[in-house]
Amino acid sequence: EPEVTQTPSHQVTQMGQEVILRCVPISNHLYFYWYRQILGQKVEFLVSFYNNEISEKSEIFDDQFSVERPDGSNFTLKIRSTKLEDSAMYFCASSHPTATNEKLFFGSGTQLSVL
Amino acid sequence: AQSVTQLGSHVSVSEGALVLLRCNYSSSVPPYLFWYVQYPNQGLQLLLKYTTGATLVKGINGFEAEFKKSETSFHLTKPSAHMSDAAEYFCAVSGLHGSGNTGKLIFGQGTTLQVKP
Numbered sequence: 238e239p240e241v242t243q244t245p246s247h248q249v250t251q252m253g254q255e256v257i258l259r260c261v262p263i264s265n266h267l268y269f270y271w272y273r274q275i276l277g278q279k280v281e282f283l284v285s286f287y288n289n290e291i292s293e294k295s296e297i298f299d300d301q302f303s304v305e306r307p308d309g310s311n312f313t314l315k316i317r318s319t320k321l322e323d324s325a326m327y328f329c330a331s332s333h334p335t336a337t338n339e340k341l342f343f344g345s346g347t348q349l350s351v352l
Numbered sequence: 353a354q355s356v357t358q359l360g361s362h363v364s365v366s367e368g369a370l371v372l373l374r375c376n377y378s379s380s381v382p383p384y385l386f387w388y389v390q391y392p393n394q395g396l397q398l399l400l401k402y403t404t405g406a407t408l409v410k411g412i413n414g415f416e417a418e419f420k421k422s423e424t425s426f427h428l429t430k431p432s433a434h435m436s437d438a439a440e441y442f443c444a445v446s447g448l449h450g451s452g453n454t455g456k457l458i459f460g461q462g463t464t465l466q467v468k469p
Contacts, residue, residue, distance in 0.1 A: 241395075270456065280396070280442060280459040293456060328395060341457060343388075345395035 239263045243329050243344035250319055250351055258314045258347045260329030269312045270330040270341065271304065273297070280328065286312065319351045354379045354445045358460035366468050371415075371430040373463045375443030378424065383445050385426040386457065387417055390440040399441075402426065413437070438467045 242261045250256050262269050271283040284294040286304055303315045312331075316323055326348050330341040359374040377383055387399040400411025407419040413436075417428045426443060441464075444457040 272457075272459075279461040280444075280457075282456045282458065285456050340398060340401065343396040 239342070241329055241331055241342050241344035243327075243347050245347060246345070247348045248350070250349070252321055252351055253318050256316050256319055256349065258316075258327050258329075258349070260312045260314070260344055261310055262312055262329065262331030263333075263342055264310070266331035266333050266342070268332045269304075269306070270332075271314045272328040272330065272343075273325040274328065274346075275322075275325045283314075283327075316349075319349075321351050324349055324351045354381075354383070354458045356443050356445050356458055356460035358441075358443050358463050360463055361461065362464045362466065364466040364468060365433045367435055368432050371428070371433045371437065371465065373428040373441050373443075373465065375417075375426045375428065375460060376424050377426060377443070377445045379445055385417075385419060386444040386446070387411065387415070387426075387428050388442045388444060388459075390442065390462075392439070396442065399428070433465075433467045435467050435469065438465055440464050 241263060244259045248256055267287060269286040272280050273283055274280045281297060282295050284298045284304055285292045289306060301317050305313050312329060326346045328346045329344040332341050355378045357376045363373060365371055385402045388396040389399050390396050399415050400409050400417055402409050402419045410416045415428055415430045417426050419426050440462050442462050443460040446457050
């Protein structure tokens with residue numbers, strides 16, 4: 238089965254630093270998502286992206302966050318100035334245009350630790 | 353607005369026993385309902401989904417769930433637990449894509465299933 242791949246699997250950064258989390262969605266998918274899971278808490282929606290623009294974002298997704306599809310294959314999440322509370326597992330997901338929310342394919346996640 | 357409540361953050365069963373993980377949802381639109389499983393150090397894997405049609409849906413690894421609109425529930429069951437079923441289970445809801453719905457999933461807080469030998 239095709240996979241969504243995320244790199245790196247673990248990222249450690251200092252508070253205030255910028256981080257970029259990378260994702261390669263499944264090649265024929267057109268809807269892309271970022272979710273995060275703080276340790277011990279539920280998986281939370283951050284943002285959805287379609288046709289090179291954000292289609293929906295949550296309250297969590299403030300000005301410190303941005304997403305980009307720079308080259309037609311990668312889908313990135315940037316956090317400009319990380320805070321301690323940004324420490325979480327970040328999941329990328331994608332879906333096929335004809336199946337959209339019927340099946341999201343999730344990557345294995347990037348564990349971000351902000352020190 | 354949509355929300356999901358999973359009753360019980362931890363469930364412990366003996367190997368071979370019935371597994372029942374509870375999920376109740378709230379949705380102002382016809383819901384799409386999902387169960388995902390997360391094994392340690394892995395991502396989220398779809399177990400099963402309900403979109404339309406038959407209310408009893410079967411998924412992978414012997415799991416099934418029944419959509420009960422009158423009870424706003426989508427409980428996950430498996431007749432006989434196996435040690436390999438030990439994982440975190442998430443119930444999620446979404447709405448029909450379109451009309452401003454981008455297909456995002458709203459997750460419950462998760463239930464950790466422990467299987468004792």
